[in-house]
Amino acid sequence: MEPMIQARELTKRFGMGCERCLESTGPDQETNRCWHCGTVLACNGVSFDLYPDEALGVVGESGSGKSTLVRLLHFEWEADGGSFVIHRNADLEQLPGLFAEASHYSCNLFGLNSFQKRQIRNALMGIVYQNPHLGLRMHVSAGGNVAERLLGGGWRNIAAMRQRAADLLHRTEIPVERMDEPPANFSGGMQQRVQIAKALSNNPLILFLDEVTTGLDLSVQARVLDLIRTLRSELKLSLLVVSHDLGVINLLCQRTMVMKYGRVVESGLTDQILQDPQHRYTQLLVASQL
Amino acid sequence: MLTVENLSKQFTLHILNGKQLDACRDVSFTVPKGRFLGLAGPSGAGKSTVLKCIYRTYLPSSGSVNYESPSYGAVDLATLPEREVIDIRTREMGYVSQFLKVVPRVSALDVVMEPILARNNVTREEARERAVQLLKRLRIQENLFDAYPATFSGGEQQRVNIAHGVSWRPRLLLLDEPTASLDRESVGIVVEILKDLRAEGTTMIGIFHDHDLMASVTDDVYHIN
Numbered sequence: 161m162e163p164m165i166q167a168r169e170l171t172k173r174f175g176m177g178c179e180r181c182l183e184s185t186g187p188d189q190e191t192n193r194c195w196h197c198g199t200v201l202a203c204n205g206v207s208f209d210l211y212p213d214e215a216l217g218v219v220g221e222s223g224s225g226k227s228t229l230v231r232l233l234h235f236e237w238e239a240d241g242g243s244f245v246i247h248r249n250a251d252l253e254q255l256p257g258l259f260a261e262a263s264h265y266s267c268n269l270f271g272l273n274s275f276q277k278r279q280i281r282n283a284l285m286g287i288v289y290q291n292p293h294l295g296l297r298m299h300v301s302a303g304g305n306v307a308e309r310l311l312g313g314g315w316r317n318i319a320a321m322r323q324r325a326a327d328l329l330h331r332t333e334i335p336v337e338r339m340d341e342p343p344a345n346f347s348g349g350m351q352q353r354v355q356i357a358k359a360l361s362n363n364p365l366i367l368f369l370d371e372v373t374t375g376l377d378l379s380v381q382a383r384v385l386d387l388i389r390t391l392r393s394e395l396k397l398s399l400l401v402v403s404h405d406l407g408v409i410n411l412l413c414q415r416t417m418v419m420k421y422g423r424v425v426e427s428g429l430t431d432q433i434l435q436d437p438q439h440r441y442t443q444l445l446v447a448s449q450l
Numbered sequence: 451m452l453t454v455e456n457l458s459k460q461f462t463l464h465i466l467n468g469k470q471l472d473a474c475r476d477v478s479f480t481v482p483k484g485r486f487l488g489l490a491g492p493s494g495a496g497k498s499t500v501l502k503c504i505y506r507t508y509l510p511s512s513g514s515v516n517y518e519s520p521s522y523g524a525v526d527l528a529t530l531p532e533r534e535v536i537d538i539r540t541r542e543m544g545y546v547s548q549f550l551k552v553v554p555r556v557s558a559l560d561v562v563m564e565p566i567l568a569r570n571n572v573t574r575e576e577a578r579e580r581a582v583q584l585l586k587r588l589r590i591q592e593n594l595f596d597a598y599p600a601t602f603s604g605g606e607q608q609r610v611n612i613a614h615g616v617s618w619r620p621r622l623l624l625l626d627e628p629t630a631s632l633d634r635e636s637v638g639i640v641v642e643i644l645k646d647l648r649a650e651g652t653t654m655i656g657i658f659h660d661h662d663l664m665a666s667v668t669d670d671v672y673h674i675n
Contacts, residue, residue: 386555415533429536440465443464
């Protein structure tokens with residue numbers, strides 16, 4: 161099977177950069193800040209493949225570059241280097257509308273203009289943030305939040321949008337009679353589920369989950385994870401799961417990469433990463449798990 | 451069907467200043483198709499290590515694990531790309547440990563149905579029927595089918611685990627003390643299930659603590675020391 165996404169040598173730096181940045185940062189130097197020029201290499205040389213219907217985990221501590229990686233792929237931040245390719249396949253060809261611009265696929269998406277990037281994002285991607293304030297308008301109704309995404313995807317019929325929003329909120333276990341309330345009224349777990357409903361509204365092929373269960377209590381966490389597992393098997397989604405929680409990764413992902421100071425230190429089958437970690441940092445991480 | 455050649459596994463513990471641990475050394479054996487091989491040896495000899503190296507939960511340090519796959523032909527599981535290992539695990543090779551990996555909010559019945567459905571060649575109804583039969587055979591009470599195994603007793607969890615491991619009739623099955631925490635009656639049932647699997651053509655490699663049990667279910671025994 162061919163990979164759906166190929167990311168190669170993704171790089172994001174904050175600062176001017178100098179020729180000694182590479183050698184003076186990374187896990188061996190125990191820093192991501194170059195002491196010659198003060199540049200921070202948030203993400204450096206990260207490469208991976210993501211296959212259709214696969215969940216890939218990204219683990220690492222705060223500051224390891226995991227969220228940076230998601231922001232690059234979701235076109236929130238401009239990459240300083242590397243390539244990001246979505247390969248055309250049978251599933252993609254079936255998507256209506258946008259694919260008049262089929263030449264966008266199988267080229268480096270980082271080279272597209274912001275309009276084209278937004279098209280790709282609206283058609284193919286969904287994202288759920290750790291902080292629901294980033295993904296939702298807290299004072300617009302839950303249904304309105306989902307509808308906003310649908311508008312971006314070209315929906316125009318109000319009744320159809322409302323019906324679709326109600327279906328999605330029902331899927332994510334939000335009582336439909338509460339769809340006209342703003343998420344500000346909701347609990348943390350409910351806000352996460354509204355975010356998931358919104359992220360799924362355009363039938364994405366790729367869903368980015370950035371620490372989605374961090375900060376939720378255990379029973380709510382279990383419910384959100386269960387929802388993600390169910391939706392994944394029903395909708396044939398590919399997931400990029402970013403988490404510092406090895407339990408979450410173990411539950412959702414068959415393959416995992418471990419990041420530290422902006423670089424991938426190790427990648428492999430999730431059970432192998434957890435039971436036979438090769439890198440010093442991964443061994444420490446696994447040994448620190450509760 | 452499976453030939454292990456000069457398999458060695460060393461762990462390098464970076465946390466302990468690069469201390470090296472030998473888990474197993476120069477293990478070689480062959481399992482013909484449809485046979486059941488037992489692994490014997492004292493505690494700590496590396497029996498589980500060998501199984502985990504075959505399943506690729508451990509990365510072998512040296513040696514090869516040659517496997518005849520219907521989908522990929524002759525492959526070395528020690529170095530096969532991850533995607534193909536995942537596919538072989540989904541469709542051909544199973545692993546049953548002593549412990550159930552408990553997934554929150556997934557019922558016992560769903561735990562057993564999941565691997566059957568993952569193979570895509572059965573309907574939900576058929577999968578359900580097969581899972582029910584198996585759980586009944588393993589004497590899991592019917593009113594526990596829709597309960598979450600996290601709340602089950604150790605023996606019940608172990609039996610759900612075995613049902614999960616065998617329900618989809620893997621082509622190659624690795625068993626790491628599957629009967630460790632079971633009472634005698636349950637052990638008898640598990641032995642019958644393993645014998646049925648073998649009769650259906652499943653190739654197996656197993657570790658059993660009990661020598662008599664090992665002798666009664668396996669065709670050959672390989673000693674590790």
